[in-house]
Amino acid sequence: MKSLKVAIIASSLVFPGLAVPVFASTAQFPKMPKINTSKYPKGELGRMVRLGENIMNNTYKNPLTKDMVGNKLNCRSCHLAGSDGKPGTAKGIGTFIGTAAAFPAYSKREKTVQTLQDRINNCFMRSMNGKRPIIDTKASVAMAAYITWLSQGLPMKMNEKRPCGLYNSNRWAKSVKKFAKIQRKATHQNYLAGKEIFANKCAACHGVNGQGVGSFPPLWGKTSKGEWLSYNTGSGMSKLNKGAAWAQSNMPLGQGGTLTDQESADVMLYVDAQPRADFDLQKGLFPRDKMGYYNSNVLKEHHSVKSNFKAFGLDLDKIRGTAK
16 A cells, blocks of 8 residues: 555545645645634634634534534545645635635525625535534534634625635636536546546545545545445535536645646546435425524525536436446
8 A cells, every 4th residue: 555645646636634734736826825823812712713623624523513414524625734734724726715804705506695604504515415504503603713713814805706715716716617618518538538537546545436545535435334425416526617626726636736627627527427415405404493594595406416417518328428
C-alpha cells in the first residue's frame, strides 16, 4: 500500500476528508487575505468556534450532528483544509474565507434571501444526505460561528445573485456555465474516458467502487448494510456542471487547476452516473412542529441520477452504454 505521503502526491481526483493539511496549487486562485487562524476568540465565543471546527472535521461522527447525516462524509470533504489544516481555508472553490461576509444572500434555489445558517443547514439534506438541522441549535450556531470567524476583518458585501462567498461567487458562476455547455455534448465515449481517469487517478484513494479508502471519503456506493456512503442527487456535486467546476478547482489533491476542462467534465460524468440516493426535499425536513419555520418558497423538489442527466439533455442509459 502506498504511504499517505505518496498517495497525496500521486493519487489524484481526491475529495478529501483528511486529517492532514492540503497544500493546493496557487494557479488560478484569487488573491485572498491571510486570516489568522492560530488565535481563537476568547471565552464562550471561542468555545463555539472550536465546536464548529470540530463538527466540520467530524460531521458524521460528532454527537451533535451524527443523527442528521446519512452518509460517511464530513464538511471538510468538500470544504478543503489549507496549510493551517483547518476546514474551508484552502483557496479553491468551496473556501469558507469570505463566505460569511456575503450573507444574507439571495438563493435562486430556495427563491428567498438566505442566512448563513440556512445555507449551512440546507447542505445537510443534500451533500450529507440527511436531515436539516434546526436553526439556532448549538450545532447550527457553532458551524456558523466557525465560518464567520474565517471572514474576520473582511468588508461585508451581501450577494444579490447567489449564496456564495466573496472569493467563490464570480468564478463559480463562470465555471458552472462553462461546464454546462461541455456536459450537454457528452457521449458514452466521454463516460469511458472519465472511467479511465478515475481508474488511473482516483481509485487509489477512493477505491475501485468509489467506496473510499481509509480517511479518503467515498464518492458513491453503499455499506454492507445498504447505507449510502456519499452525497445524494440533490447536492451540488451531483450536478454535472457543478461537480466538474469543483473538481477542476480543487483536484488533483494539492494540484487544483491542473485538470483540463474535458478531463474534469469526463471524470465527473463518470462519477455522477454511478448509483446514489434520490433526493426528496420533504424527507430532509423535520416535522413542522419540531423544525419551526423553513425559510424557502420551494417546498417540493425531487432528483435522481437519471433526472440530473436529463437536465442536460442526456440519456443516462446511453451515457452508461446500457441502453437496449
